[in-house]
Amino acid sequence: MITNEEHVRVVSWNLEHNGIERDGTDHRWHLAMDVLAGLRPHILLRQELTRGHMYGMSAVWAEANRLGGHIPFLARATPESANPTGVYIDRDYFEPVEYYEHATGMWHPISNPVVRLKGAPKRLSLASVHMCHFDPDRRLNEARRLTTLGKPGMAALFGGDFNSYPHAQDEAVSLPDWAEVADSTHFEHRTVDWCGERVSDSRPDRILAATHYDRPPVFAELGQFAATRLGQRGALAPTSSLWRKDQGDMQRIDRIYATPRVAEALISLEVVVNDEIREASDHCPVMATFSLSRLRHALAEPPAHAGDADL
Structure with a gap:
């Protein structure tokens, strides 16, 4: 049963190698679970659930239980990467109705459960995204795949590590000065x-959240939405890397997107950082807080056609 709580919290976090060291030490995982227990997400979008598919998904179920009994969804690992994406949902707020996995040429397949917020009829498509870190052209393909979640009549909310940069002009001054980055591999990747000329790759964000020929964007990028519509400039804080010091300044590569009606329910967007997070991972969690009543209103329209299964 949904309580009297008025907010819905969505957290996206890339926990480096799921908080597990090569020797099996899991101190960072426990630290991260303590952080998440404090954030109390109703939806958790996770990246780098490393080897989460092994041993009956025991690590995934352990995380779900630490969250308070959330329902987990895990995309497949691939021969290229043992770091799948996953989504956890609070069963008191959401009920799953479908599950998809997008793996067309993906470095990390996209985990895409479709849920209903209790008390609202329209389906909400959720997705956890970890774009390819080494190939800008793969990232283009991944971004175009995500646009299928924003077809007319659909509602979507997704986030993750996009390994690329925001396209908005007010953030351009914060992008890397590539003349000062000595890492040639990182230069080629990003x-x-x-x-x-060679410039920072912002093409995925342009596909997802830019206006073209006066058309509205497919999605609202919630950092920019919070900064421009809600006056929260802190929403544009960088997210990664907390550890690497050889690739230029930290950048806002972890982001959350939503279809426009869902975005209208946003109350705040925060990049969360503290000493525990700095120790647990090289990425900061991003937390979007929505008004429960406004989110219900955004999802009050009749559900989209069941033909969504061709995603």
């Missing part, structure tokens, strides 16, 4: 050719 830049693209644009009008005859």
Whole structure:
């Protein structure tokens, strides 16, 4: 049963190698679970659930239980990466109705459960995303795949590690100064050719959240939404890397997106950082807080056609 609590909290977090060291030490995992217990997410979008598919998904169920009995969804690991994405939902607030996995040329397949917020008829598509860290062209394909969650009549909310940069002009001054980054591999991974020069790769964000020919964007990027619509400039704080010091300044590569009506229910967007987080992972969690009543209103329309299964 949904309580009298008025908010719905969504957290996206890339926990480096699921908080497990190569020797099996799990101190960082326990530290991360303490952080998440304090944030109390109703929806958790996780990246790097390393080897979470092994041993009957025991690590995934352990995390679900530490969250308070959330329902977990785990995408497949691949031959290229043992770091799958996953989604956890609070069973008191949401009920799952479908599950999809997007794996068309993906480095990390996208975990995509479809849920209903209790008391609202319209389906909400959730997704945890971890875009390819080494290939800008793969990231383009991944971004275009995500646009299928924003087809007319659909409602979606997704987040993750996009390994690329925001496209908004007010953030351009914060992008890496590539002349000062000595790591040539990182330069190749994160830049693209644009009008005859190499620039920071912001193309996935342009596909997902830019306005073209006066058309509205497919999704609202919630950091920019909070900064421009809610006056919360702290929503544009960088998220990664808390550990690496050889790849330039920290950047806002972890983001959350929503279809426009869902975005209208947003109350706040926060990049969470403290000493425990710095020890647990190289990424900060991103937390979006929504008004429960406004989110119900956004999902009050009749459900989209069942043909969504062709995603």
